[in-house]
Amino acid sequence: MAGERVSLDDALSNVDVLDDLPLSDQQPMVEAQSCSVVYTANFDTNFEDRNAYVTGIAKYMEEAATHAELNKLLEEGEQHAVMLYTWRCCSRAIPQPKSNEQPNRVEIYEKTVKVLSEEVKKLTKFMKFQHKAIEVFCNQVKRLCHQEKRKDFVSEAYLLTLGKFINMFAVLDELKNMKSSVKNDYSTYRRAAQFLKVLSDTQSLQESQNLSMFLATQNKVRDSLKEKLQTIGAHEELLCEVVNISVHMFENKMYLTPKEKQMLVKVMGFGLFLIDSDGCNINKLDQKKKIRIDKIDKIFKNLEVVPLFGDMQIAPFNYIKRSKNFDAKLWPLCSASTISPQASLMCHLPRIREEHIKYISDLARYSNEVITTYKETARTDAENRDISDLAQRGLMLLSDWTSVVTEVYSWKLLHPTDHHANKTCPIDAEEYERATRYNYSPDEKFGLIEVIAMIKGLQVLMARMEIVFLDSIRKNIYQELQDFVQLTLRDPLRKAVKNKKELLRSILVSVRETSADWIKGYEPSEDPALKGKKDPDQGGFEIKVRRRNVGSEELELSLYVPPGPSSTQLYMVRTMLESLISDKSGGKKTLRKEMDGQHLVLIDEFHKTSFIWSYLLNFSGRHAPCPCNFPNWHGHVRRTTCLYPNRHGHVRRTTCDVPRACTLTGTGMCDVPRTCTLTGTGMCDVPRTCTLTGMGTCDVPRTCTLTGTGMCDVPVPVP
Numbered sequence: 033m034a035g036e037r038v039s040l041d042d043a044l045s046n047v048d049v050l051d052d053l054p055l056s057d058q059q060p061m062v063e064a065q066s067c068s069v070v071y072t073a074n075f076d077t078n079f080e081d082r083n084a085y086v087t088g089i090a091k092y093m094e095e096a097a098t099h100a101e102l103n104k105l106l107e108e109g110e111q112h113a114v115m116l117y118t119w120r121c122c123s124r125a126i127p128q129p130k131s132n133e134q135p136n137r138v139e140i141y142e143k144t145v146k147v148l149s150e151e152v153k154k155l156t157k158f159m160k161f162q163h164k165a166i167e168v169f170c171n172q173v174k175r176l177c178h179q180e181k182r183k184d185f186v187s188e189a190y191l192l193t194l195g196k197f198i199n200m201f202a203v204l205d206e207l208k209n210m211k212s213s214v215k216n217d218y219s220t221y222r223r224a225a226q227f228l229k230v231l232s233d234t235q236s237l238q239e240s241q242n243l244s245m246f247l248a249t250q251n252k253v254r255d256s257l258k259e260k261l262q263t264i265g266a267h268e269e270l271l272c273e274v275v276n277i278s279v280h281m282f283e284n285k286m287y288l289t290p291k292e293k294q295m296l297v298k299v300m301g302f303g304l305f306l307i308d309s310d311g312c313n314i315n316k317l318d319q320k321k322k323i324r325i326d327k328i329d330k331i332f333k334n335l336e337v338v339p340l341f342g343d344m345q346i347a348p349f350n351y352i353k354r355s356k357n358f359d360a361k362l363w364p365l366c367s368a369s370t371i372s373p374q375a376s377l378m379c380h381l382p383r384i385r386e387e388h389i390k391y392i393s394d395l396a397r398y399s400n401e402v403i404t405t406y407k408e409t410a411r412t413d414a415e416n417r418d419i420s421d422l423a424q425r426g427l428m429l430l431s432d433w434t435s436v437v438t439e440v441y442s443w444k445l446l447h448p449t450d451h452h453a454n455k456t457c458p459i460d461a462e463e464y465e466r467a468t469r470y471n472y473s474p475d476e477k478f479g480l481i482e483v484i485a486m487i488k489g490l491q492v493l494m495a496r497m498e499i500v501f502l503d504s505i506r507k508n509i510y511q512e513l514q515d516f517v518q519l520t521l522r523d524p525l526r527k528a529v530k531n532k533k534e535l536l537r538s539i540l541v542s543v544r545e546t547s548a549d550w551i552k553g554y555e556p557s558e559d560p561a562l563k564g565k566k567d568p569d570q571g572g573f574e575i576k577v578r579r580r581n582v583g584s585e586e587l588e589l590s591l592y593v594p595p596g597p598s599s600t601q602l603y604m605v606r607t608m609l610e611s612l613i614s615d616k617s618g619g620k621k622t623l624r625k626e627m628d629g630q631h632l633v634l635i636d637e638f639h640k641t642s643f644i645w646s647y648l649l650n651f652s653g654r655h656a657p658c659p660c661n662f663p664n665w666h667g668h669v670r671r672t673t674c675l676y677p678n679r680h681g682h683v684r685r686t687t688c689d690v691p692r693a694c695t696l697t698g699t700g701m702c703d704v705p706r707t708c709t710l711t712g713t714g715m716c717d718v719p720r721t722c723t724l725t726g727m728g729t730c731d732v733p734r735t736c737t738l739t740g741t742g743m744c745d746v747p748v749p750v751p
Contacts, residue, residue, distance in 0.1 A: 076599045076650070078103050085546050085604055089539060092607050095190060096600060098172070102193050105165055109200040112158045113207060117342050121213035122148060123220035141224040148221040155218060156239065159246045162204060162253050169197045170260045177266045185614045186270075187607045191277045195299040198274065202302040202351075203341050205253035210344065215247045258306055268312045272322045275303040279327055288427060288647045290435040294338040300328050301348030308355040315359055325362050333365035336372040337443045345442045375447070377440045381479045384433055388486045391429055394422060395493055402500050411504065413511050413579075419504035423651060424644055426494050433487050437480065444471045498652060505648045509596045510549075513605075514577050516638050517548045522561045522575070524631045530564030533626050539608050547597060547605050551578045596649045606642055609635050 079100040082093055126144055129137040172194065176186060208214070222240060225231050231240050246252055261267050278296040280286070287293045304323070308314045318325040332349045340346040349366045352358055360367040373379060398419060411419070448466035451459045457470035472480065494501070521540055528537040548555065556575065560567055567573040597605065612623050613636050624632055 076646075079600050079603070081598060081600050082604075085601065089542050089608055089611075092187070092604060092611075095187065095607070096603065099190070099193060099603075102168070102172075102197070105168060106193075106196055106200060108161060109165060109204060112161055113200075113203050113341055115154055115158065116204070116207040116211055116214065117344070119211055119214055119217075121216060122151065123213075123217045126220060138228075141227050144220060144224040145228060145230060148217060148224075152218060152221050152243075155214065155247065156243055158204075159243055162201075162256075165197070165200070166253075166257050166260055169194070169201075169257070170264060173261065173267050173270055174264045176270050177264055182266060182269065185611045186273065187610055188277060189603060189607060191274050192281070194270075195274050195278055195303070196295065198302050198306070199295045199298050201253055201257050202298055202346075205251060206340055206346060207344070208247070208253065209250050218244065218247055254302075254305075258309070261306060262309060262311075268307045268317070269322075271303050271307045272317060275300055275307070275323055275328075278303070279324065279331070282331060283327070285428075286643055288431050288644070290431060290438050291339075293431075293435055294335075294438075297331060297335050297338050297348050298340075298346070300331065301351040304328070305351040305355050308357050310356065313357045314355065315357055315362060318362065329363045329365045332363075333368075334373055335439065336366075336374055337439070337446050339438060339442050343445075345446050347446065372443065374439050374443045377436065377476050377479050377483070380436045381483070384436070384483055384486065387429055388490070391425060391490070392493070395426070395490075395497070398422060398500070399493070399497055402497070411507070413508070416504040416508040416511065419500065420508040420648065423494070423497075423501040423505055424648060426490065427647065427651070430487060430490060430494075433483055437483055437487075440480070441468075444468070447471075502651055505651060506596045509645050509648065511577075511579065512638075512641070513547055513597060514549055517544045517605075518550070518575055518577050520634055520638070522559075524627060524635075526561040526564055526566070527628065527631075528626075529562065531626075536612070536623055536626050539612060539623075543605055543608050546608075547601055549578055551576050596645070599646060602642065602645060606639060609639050613639065 079096040082096040082100075085093065126147065127140060129140055134140075175181065176184075222231075222244065225240075231237050249255075261271075278299045282293065282296045282300075287296065304314055307317070314323065314325070317323050332352075336349065337345050337347050349363070352363065352366070445467045448463055449457055449471045450466060451457050451461075454470050457466060461470060521544060525537065525540045525544075527533075528540060544555070550556070555562075558573075559575070560573055612627065613632055614624065615622055627635075
């Protein structure tokens with residue numbers, strides 16, 4: 033049979049027969065969007081263009097400058113979190129001197145210092161960063177809590193940024209607590225450095241001592257932050273506002289990604305912990321209606337466990353239980369022994385199926401129209417609005433479904449099953465197996481794959497419509513913004529001028545000048561509203577709002593797709609409008625009392641609608657990440673980034689998707705340190721000898737020892 037020849041026609045016919053093979057019904061197709069080399073435009077300028085909007089209110093321009101600095105600190109904090117999360121123990125792979133008389137003892141210590149010195153520098157930077165971040169955060173709190181500033185308006189965006197700082201401190205503190213390998217590596221380095229007398233000067237010794245105490249002390253970041261806040265008067269009032277805005281945004285679903293949703297929950301828990309102290313009892317704050325414990329209790333019960341960072345989890349209610357004035361009676365839902373709704377995927381599955389079918393049908397209708405229909409005229413405002421709403425629905429569905437998946441597996445990981453709860457679970461099963469392999473019923477396993485397939489499939493379909501979505505999103509946002517600032521704000525501006533409300537008038541004028549795109553390039557000076565007068569009885573006063581896609585007479589403009597407002601422009605407009613409808617204004621009388629109720633409703637509606645615009649304008653970067661938020665144990669495939677020096681002294685990044693068997697259990701995915709193929713102990717981070725050249729570090733793709741194909745990250749024996 034080995035020598036039998038098969039003609040090309042026979043071979044092709046055999047391949048065609050594969051189409052007729054029967055496949056099992058209801059098998060989900062789990063295939064995500066293919067990743068190609070593309071570029072996307074990022075419209076988030078981090079307020080670098082703030083000086084361009086000189087017509088804006090100076091106070092909010094200053095706030096934008098502060099925002100920019102705070103965002104840079106948040107990015108730096110994210111880098112330190114990644115550093116801690118990806119830290120793997122190096123000291124276990126480093127040989128230790130067995131006696132004081134060992135001949136190469138000095139050489140071993142010198143190599144140890146050389147290898148670990150760069151890693152220790154990262155830890156020193158982390159320690160200095162948390163000092164700096166706490167100082168900056170507390171300075172902002174102190175500024176806002178000043179006696180003259182307490183009644184001033186603080187924007188929703190600014191409170192949310194303070195909430196992001198609270199979340200960052202919680203994440204960094206928990207990661208530092210969990211990573212014992214960091215302490216072990218630094219102890220190894222310090223022992224070697226002291227032997228070689230590297231830390232000889234006073235400054236180095238003091239810095240080493242500070243770093244050692246910082247790493248060894250549990251909850252150091254948390255306690256330092258709380259201690260610093262206790263010195264600031266009325267800080268609890270501002271933190272209550274941060275907690276309340278988190279509750280408000282969570283209840284009204286004012287978020288998009290699962291990460292943002294889970295961040296709000298962590299801010300509630302850690303924020304209340306920071307507030308509660310000897311001088312401030314959160315139970316009394318609840319009685320004074322400063323916070324709503326009943327609402328937070330319900331949220332914590334529905335979301336008992338949230339991802340901390342990566343595949344690490346945390347229970348936000350634990351912060352409340354550690355607080356000084358914890359009273360279980362005020363937290364009846366969280367204190368009850370009933371299982372959280374978060375634990376069950378099956379209760380969400382019927383709803384997800386129905387939403388998927390309905391949305392896919394709507395998406396298919398628009399997709400068919402785009403593919404099969406050619407229109408000589410541009411889309412109308414109503415059509416652009418419908419397509420933009422469709423894109424928004426799709427993003428929110430992707431977010432909601434992904435949240436369900438991440439929340440279910442997060443709960444399962446912190447609540448492993450046992451032999452009594454699941455008879456198929458062996459008594460001697462590993463804890464990781466009890467949390468994953470035996471912690472799901474057959475229906476849950478099938479449902480999990482089904483939901484993941486829906487998410488990935490919807491992502492692919494939305495990616496095909498990306499050009500259409502982006503075009504309609506930008507045109508719709510442009511149209512809604514221009515209609516609002518040029519038409520809707522005319523009447524409030526007229527009344528502000530007529531009644532001589534100068535502050536109100538200046539804010540409304542600033543909003544228009546910041547964002548209006550007048551058809552003649554400038555605001556019509558003959559507009560009666562600017563003088564506080566009514567429109568003429570005969571004919572009125574018509575304002576033509578520019579439409580970039582209105583018809584053949586403006587063909588050159590119809591080809592232009594407006595990019596929508598920049599991130600800074602949108603921030604300025606929303607913040608100035610928010611100051612009009614806020615209950616706090618810094619004066620004896622709030623601005624909202626100077627406006628008619630109908631105008632407040634219109635401004636409030638626009639403010640709520642425009643919240644999602646920043647996400648829609650970044651549509652390309654929003655619909656892609658959601659399906660990537662799945663557990664790295666799914667399918668027993670682990671994606672890891674390998675960092676090792678090559679023979680040119682650079683660092684090479686490779687990604688291995690090849691399943692590896694655990695060296696202890698023989699199954700699943702191994703997170704257990706592997707034995708070093710050079711030293712025979714610990715986990716190997718040592719460069720391996722090239723199997724082709726016999727020298728240096730091998731950059732040649734190696735054959736996987738498990739599958740026989742591809743490039744494997746599994747250690748290979750050194751020849």
